[in-house]
Amino acid sequence: MNKEFSVVGTKVIREDGVDKVTGHAKFADDYKFDGMLHSVMLRISEAHAKINSIDFSEIENNQSLFSIITSADIPGAKKVGMIKNDQPIFCDEKVVTPGDVLAMLVGESEYELRTLLKKIKVDYTPLPILNDPKKSLDKDAILIHPETGTNLICHHPLRKGDLEKGFAESDDILEQTYTTQLIEHGYIEPEAVIAIPLGSSQGVKVIGSIQNPFTTRRFVANVLDLPLSKVRIVQAHLGGSFGGKDDTMCVLSARAAVAAMKTNRPVKIRYTREESILESYKRHPYILNYKIGYAKNGKIKAMKIDILADGGAYVSMSPFVTWRTVVQATGPYEIENVHTDVRAVYTNNPYTGAMRGFGSPQPIFAQESLMDEIAARLHITPDEIRRINGLKVGSITATGQTLKDHEVNLVRVLDVACGNTDFITKWKKNKNEKTHIAALDFKSPVLKESQFIKPGNLIKKGIGLAVSFRGCSLGAEGVDAASAYLSIQNDGSVYLDCGLAENGQGLRTTYSIIASEVLGITTDKIIYLELDTGITSDGGPTVASRGTIMGGGAVKKAAEILLERLEKFVKDEFKLGEDDFVSFRENLVFSRRKGLISKFPEVCKLAFLKGVSLASIGWYKSPNVHWDEKFGQGDAYFTYVYGCQVAEVSVNIATGEVYIDKVTAVHDPGKVINRLGAEGQVYGGVTQGAGYGIFEEVTTDKGFIRELNFDTYTIPTSKDIDEIKPIFIEGKDSYGPWGGKSLGEPTLELTAAAISNAVSNALGKRFFNLPLNLEEVLLSKKLRPADTKRGSLL
Amino acid sequence: MMPSLEIITPKNLNDALNLLSSKEKDIHIIAGGTDVVPGLNQESNRFKDIRLLIDINRIAEVKGIKTDKEKISIGAAETFSDVLQNETIEKKFPLLWKAVSTIGSVQIRNRATIAGNFVNNAPCADTVPVLLVYNATIEIESQSSKREIGLNDFLSAPYKTKLNADEIVTRINIPIPSNEFAGDFYKLGRRRAVAISRITLALLMKSNDRIIDEIRIASGAVTPIGTRFFDLEKFAKGKKADDEFMKELSGKLGEQIIQVTGLRWSSEYKLPVVQQMFYQLLKGIER
Amino acid sequence: MIEIKFILNKKHVSAKIESNIRLIDLLRDKFNLTGTKEGCGVGECGACTVLMNGRAVNSCLVLAAQADESDIVTIEGISNGDVLNPLQKNFLSHGAVQCGFCTPGMVLSASALLDQNPNPSEEEIKESIAGNLCRCTGYKQIIDAVKETAKELNQK
């Protein structure tokens, strides 16, 4: 264990843990209020339709109905959005995707309300449906939002060097197309929110499963046309989010708030799993085309990348998600000539937005597959090709950024991962074991004698790796700053508050560790205040793995301000010499000369009596980054993290089943602050990444989702992965608390790519389409039922 | 959200049968509830007319596992967990034990019942192929009659059985196969646990000096309902179970499945896999 | 309306209920035991797991009426007052809790396992929680917590 630290890097029990293991922790749906009404949503079974009229006459006088909430009840903005206001709170003019909600009924009983839904008559005209993003930009494509004049959501170009020259200098050119699938966040807690009217002078209070309370506040205030100060958002314990409880929760909060203001009663919305999957946004499916030129010695000379993202029916976070893609699309390789275009387009499919990984898992799958393919063509090992091209200190990235002032650990994580798994030996051995997947001919489906597999040959082993670099925090997406508030009470206990919201990952625990480390007190002295936008200052969103580096940075600053004040006070109070030195450890106060002089609570009490302020606000702002939109050039992020994952798999060559024997995850999160939390991030991220790699997929038919619950949308269980081994390379970085950077997303983004390379190593054939489900592994294609009827997936 | 309905928990079979014969259409039996409760809650069409549930869990006649020399008799409302805890089943009916252990999760197995698995005749019911190769029979009672029919006859068409509205399945009887039988059960799902079956296969075989004396073959999830392949069994009888024949038989199983099922969206995947895995089953019991 | 009597967290209780409510609704709405969570409503996620006569069941798949005369334990009944159950303690010390939404169900599934099988193998532990989905932890720390608890119980 590191001697410099007493709390940082140790295993600290999370501050909300006891409440969570005893069932006392309150999640949004656990809140009840007197007079609370429930609500149900009105939808139609169409992905694209013009709404002519909605006739409520049959239910208007029904006793079970308290009120009908429509867009006519909205005093402010009727459309909202993270970046662009294109998403109606109530779609009473047009629906553009099956999740769209036309109106909402509120009343005492959810069940009664549901029966009323069937009696509402909606008159609508179906419109042609656009489901294929490749057709979105066709001249004759129907426009999803005609007022925008195009289905193009955004286009990020990047131009570096001279592409022609690069290809001309290449000895070989390889071009491949990859696709990745639509997936669901799969947080186990479905959405829930309650809005409580506080009277005209106070506005409204909203409690919910909300990822980013400040974003939600902005939405709700806009919709209600209230000043921000009259909207208070309180975050309930959040049952998982992974980027997924942002837009959806903003919209739900706004609906609940409109209803609460209209009815003057608390109004709860809670979703079933089916509604959650139906309406919430998902991860973008990508179509990625890569053309890559390289020399005989393995050096990549040029890369031309064309990426199309299906944004679905609304803009949401697509411009930012795809921006990260354009920055990282080449992978962590130094390439002189790069030409990238990333576009996101509208379709009538479920809309897509932020999800852990945020525009990186898709290009990593493509670029890491390509690297393996090039290595195979050059008869070198996968690690060699990456060593030849990998980023090092002083390298220039595709965006023209020179990597300096942080440890560029790419080759190091690669070395550690390979060394730890005996990668090269295993890779060669698997490769040399001849595998025979029988070519199947569907015209004569009966197997020939030679196609049957000997029982002993059923399982093939494979090993594969993937590497990545990832820009920390928001980058040139936006202004990046966070604040934290610390206040020491006169008994030495401490209130801590930070504007970055806990999402379940243990952010608060990390912050408590940081404060306790600086102040030399134990973590149990620190009380974390619940996030209430009425009290806490805005810390920016909990996204982009910025919790530790940004919020942690702010907490450390706040604590350091107080420490300095206390040191000075102690010196004066205890009449210590100028050259003496005060230190705080484990709730005790020491002087270098006199040894133990007091206890933390006593010092705090004295300070209080002497009128010393023991409250502080810490502010952490990221260094400036800059970006040229036209050429995609600039210092995109102020620092980066590097990771390498090695996947070891067993593939059943008769069925196409992939079993994950082991994933070794090597990451350089800077300094590990919260060890249990960091390990948990790796286990959780790898498991999600594995699901993405081998079976998770939301399939749609004309925009309608087949997998509306966990019976068909399969996420990994306790039995699907045998072993995950986290290895941390702790480096020094000038940013973040003691150099603590990012971890949450890097853990997820590599796994699918590593698995795909491992399966290729086992079978000797490449894969171009995620997920590597049974059909993909065996037949290299996806099979789909013709409709979306329940049970159709058998 | 559940429709409003009534629930009655009779203490004996007679009361239950009385109820069934008095009222009609809108009654449904519930035992484990793992199918009925979510079905009702999601307002599934299958249950939309139900107004009365009869909970048979307290009825002694449909509980308990009884064994004698020739057969085992499992109460219709025995849970899968009960089945797994029964030693006779583990020893004498290893295929059944294996099939049951792959169903759902511990929580599901603690509630779901053996008869509940097949009374709605869903194609993916995991115990069906196994019960078919064990030649299971079903005891059925109404107020006026009592009958016993083979499971194979009971299952008539997808989501349809020979059960009349006034009847209850009370017991499943399975003859104990002679020790000469070897066999195995195979299930393929999309993940390792709690998976809907994509393919199930059951195989029992008795051979003498590699000459097949009797073979029983059944499948689930690849056929519209769980299906015994009698023609194939006849074809195999008396043949020598060498590698070549095993391959031939596996190919023939593929042909049969196409005959029964036709080609579906999933056939391109399932057909070759069924043949491969059936071959693996045959090879597995050979050793 | 029907009346049911049962034991809830070691106390005899009774309730007048509609016959169409589920056990989870009864626990959450009537008894305010909101530690039992609903994640899917179809028996797939295990967030609603409670013990019924000592066995883990999905309370979203059981009708409240079926709880009549049974013994139900929820997460609120698993600790001894303020003293945490060893499983709960080990969940904390092993980092087995992140968002915590799956935690009550996980603890109950694990507790049912240890009651029946005080010395489970890793495979048995995995099997016992295979019906409890967790999206945050990747299960590893949960499995370790259960293992450790079994070890402690066996040392006693």
Ligand code: FES
């Ligand atoms: S809510 Fe009961 S299993 Fe998911």
Ligand code: FES
């Ligand atoms: S801790 Fe979040 S689902 Fe398990």
